[in-house]
Amino acid sequence: MKKLALLLMVFGISLSTYASGGNVEMEVSSSIVCGMCKNTIEKGLAYTEGIKTVRVDVKANKIYVKYNDSKITEQEVKEAITKLGYVADDMKPTKEAYDALHGCCKADGVCE
Numbered sequence: 001m002k003k004l005a006l007l008l009m010v011f012g013i014s015l016s017t018y019a020s021g022g023n024v025e026m027e028v029s030s031s032i033v034c035g036m037c038k039n040t041i042e043k044g045l046a047y048t049e050g051i052k053t054v055r056v057d058v059k060a061n062k063i064y065v066k067y068n069d070s071k072i073t074e075q076e077v078k079e080a081i082t083k084l085g086y087v088a089d090d091m092k093p094t095k096e097a098y099d100a101l102h103g104c105c106k107a108d109g110v111c112e
Ligand SMILES: [Cu+2]
Pocket: 032, 033, 034, 035, 036, 037, 038, 104, 105, 106, 111
């Protein structure tokens, strides 16, 4: 009987992990110039449905995103990044978003 309870418990835990799970981490190469870019990306993505955490590494030019793949796809995360004015791997930023960036945050510019 104890064994059965234990089995049910283990099964229950793995089920709940599965239900709430689907959390995946991805790494995106971007066009980050400075700390302001970091803020723009972190704040911009933080409120996107399905995105759990965002970490921007300015030096490495990378964005690390943890997301729930039952709510948002890798492609959609990248699109969200391009809509903020930044490169997401092989995807270019949308022109409107890029133009709206602070001058120093435009990838070819120099930022203080
Ligand atoms: Cu910047």
